[in-house]
Amino acid sequence: MWIASDRIEPDQLRDELLDPAAGAYVSFEGWIRNHNDGEDVLRLEYEVYTPVALAEGDKVLEEAKAQFPVLHAECVHREGLLEIGECAVWVGVTAAHRDEAFAACRFIIDQVKVRLPIWKKEHYVKGHSGWVNCERCAVHGHEHPVREAS
Amino acid sequence: MWIASDRIEPDQLRDELLDPAAGAYVSFEGWIRNHNDGEDVLRLEYEVYTPVALAEGDKVLEEAKAQFPVLHAECVHREGLLEIGECAVWVGVTAAHRDEAFAACRFIIDQVKVRLPIWKKEHYVKGHSGWVNCERCAVHGHEHPVREAS
Amino acid sequence: MNKQITVKYFAGFREHAGLDKETLSADVETAADVFASLKHRHGSAEPLGHCKVAINDEMVDWDTKVNDGDTVLLFPPVAGG
Amino acid sequence: MNKQITVKYFAGFREHAGLDKETLSADVETAADVFASLKHRHGSAEPLGHCKVAINDEMVDWDTKVNDGDTVLLFPPVAGG
Numbered sequence: 001m002w003i004a005s006d007r008i009e010p011d012q013l014r015d016e017l018l019d020p021a022a023g024a025y026v027s028f029e030g031w032i033r034n035h036n037d038g039e040d041v042l043r044l045e046y047e048v049y050t051p052v053a054l055a056e057g058d059k060v061l062e063e064a065k066a067q068f069p070v071l072h073a074e075c076v077h078r079e080g081l082l083e084i085g086e087c088a089v090w091v092g093v094t095a096a097h098r099d100e101a102f103a104a105c106r107f108i109i110d111q112v113k114v115r116l117p118i119w120k121k122e123h124y125v126k127g128h129s130g131w132v133n134c135e136r137c138a139v140h141g142h143e144h145p146v147r148e149a150s
Numbered sequence: 151m152w153i154a155s156d157r158i159e160p161d162q163l164r165d166e167l168l169d170p171a172a173g174a175y176v177s178f179e180g181w182i183r184n185h186n187d188g189e190d191v192l193r194l195e196y197e198v199y200t201p202v203a204l205a206e207g208d209k210v211l212e213e214a215k216a217q218f219p220v221l222h223a224e225c226v227h228r229e230g231l232l233e234i235g236e237c238a239v240w241v242g243v244t245a246a247h248r249d250e251a252f253a254a255c256r257f258i259i260d261q262v263k264v265r266l267p268i269w270k271k272e273h274y275v276k277g278h279s280g281w282v283n284c285e286r287c288a289v290h291g292h293e294h295p296v297r298e299a300s
Numbered sequence: 301m302n303k304q305i306t307v308k309y310f311a312g313f314r315e316h317a318g319l320d321k322e323t324l325s326a327d328v329e330t331a332a333d334v335f336a337s338l339k340h341r342h343g344s345a346e347p348l349g350h351c352k353v354a355i356n357d358e359m360v361d362w363d364t365k366v367n368d369g370d371t372v373l374l375f376p377p378v379a380g381g
Numbered sequence: 382m383n384k385q386i387t388v389k390y391f392a393g394f395r396e397h398a399g400l401d402k403e404t405l406s407a408d409v410e411t412a413a414d415v416f417a418s419l420k421h422r423h424g425s426a427e428p429l430g431h432c433k434v435a436i437n438d439e440m441v442d443w444d445t446k447v448n449d450g451d452t453v454l455l456f457p458p459v460a461g462g
Contacts (some may be wrong), residue, residue: 006424017431020184020234026255028248029175030462031168045420046461047392049454051438053158077461084170089462098178103257105176109248115440117454118461131393132460180381196380197311197374201357221315227380239381259381265359267352267373268380281312282379 003050010088017072022094024101028109030089031117032082036132041127046088049117059094060111069094074107077143078120089134101134151207152226153200158237167222167244174248176255179290180239182232186282190275196238198229199267210261218254220245227268238270302327302369305334309342316343317329331355332341332362340376350377383408383451386415393457394423413443414451423455427434431458 010029017025032044061073071094078088091108095101123129161178167175182194222246228238238282242256245251275281302325309317322341327332335342344351348362352375353366355364366372383406389458390398405423409415412434416423425432429443433456436445 023183025179033173034170103229113462116461117456261381266380
């Protein structure tokens with residue numbers, strides 16, 4: 001697990017997972033969308049509590065490797081101010097076969113989104129801003145608006 | 151759908167899918183493994199019947215877009231001789247949310263593998279070679295050996 | 301009545317036949333008939349459902365009728381990716 | 382008996398509290414007690430299950446005991462990715 005304050009470079013991260021025993025590579029990227037929950041988004045700000053985010057992210061990666069027969073799995077999350085179109089989070093998984101590569105990649109991003117101490121504040125075109133609610137809380141149908149970046 | 155006789159460049163292909171409305175990007179790559187079905191593989195040869203592969207590949211992409219609310223979906227498959235570690239097939243999908251990006255990416259690679267007129271011949275370290283059987287036939291448990299590249 | 305059919309072989313079928321294309325005149329109704337009548341060429345013991353066929357570059361079902369002058373493409377089990 | 386606890390606030394909690402850290406002396410047993418006693422600071426109306434807590438940089442459950450000298454991190458609902 002890495003927390004990055006600079007641009008995520010998916011092609012470099014991918015190359016670090018190259019393995020002659022790998023037949024499948026699945027990657028996920030979360031990009032900053034220009035809209036969310038009916039609002040036009042200008043940019044996004046990620047606050048990360050790094051010591052715990054790294055430890056919890058590594059735990060998620062270990063869980064993925066224990067559950068699925070993958071070769072390599074990695075995740076990088078940005079912090080700070082991000083513009084529309086920028087990559088906020090990258091997950092890459094290699095495995096002999098695609099079943100487990102897809103499953104592990106999906107597991108990792110799902111867990112990272114709800115377990116790591118990371119928060120995002122959306123800055124809207126109209127000038128206001130707001131902290132985005134947890135995806136899982138939103139899915140569970142509580143009163144706060146459903147907001148999900150990706 | 152594209153058939154490529156040169157190296158697939160995933161980062162360039164990804165950049166063509168950039169979209170400010172996209173919150174999720176999922177990609178799949180099939181890499182040439184150094185082993186298959188207990189044999190050490192030296193290299194692989196893909197034979198593609200391009201006119202039908204392109205038409206059928208485009209049909210798969212259209213089906214994916216009709217079934218899942220994705221923004222963009224593309225697929226490139228190599229032909230010719232490939233070395234261990236090379237990318238044989240790339241699929242990239244962008245969508246507002248990750249559910250549909252994962253689902254569409256998975257659908258596309260599954261369909262491409264069983265519908266396009268593409269064949270692979272494995273060249274083994276021991277000097278012999280052989281055409282690899284269809285994944286779906288193999289899964290259905292027929293007499294020929296189960297062989298799947300990714 | 302005999303039809304003039306061009307047949308193209310791919311991958312393992314081509315290697316078994318020792319040629320990639322031939323024209324034949326035969327009394328065939330469907331794509332499946334073409335496949336059956338050319339068993340000595342492609343040599344396939346696969347169930348028909350494992351193989352695919354195209355007529356004039358269009359993927360079709362095995363029970364599709366062939367017409368005089370058609371080009372029939374015989375595809376062994378595919379294995380992309 | 383009162384314990385000396387350092388509390389750190391994050392994101393919305395920090396903005397509501399107007400500070401990122403404070404030390405308090407309070408008669409608290411668990412992490413949940415710390416959260417409840419500081420409602421005027423973090424201002425959260427969220428169910429406790431939506432928020433998370435760490436003690437000394439370890440993620441813990443809300444019913445984990447706090448000890449004198451611990452640092453308790455109060456995390457509002459997370460939203461990575």
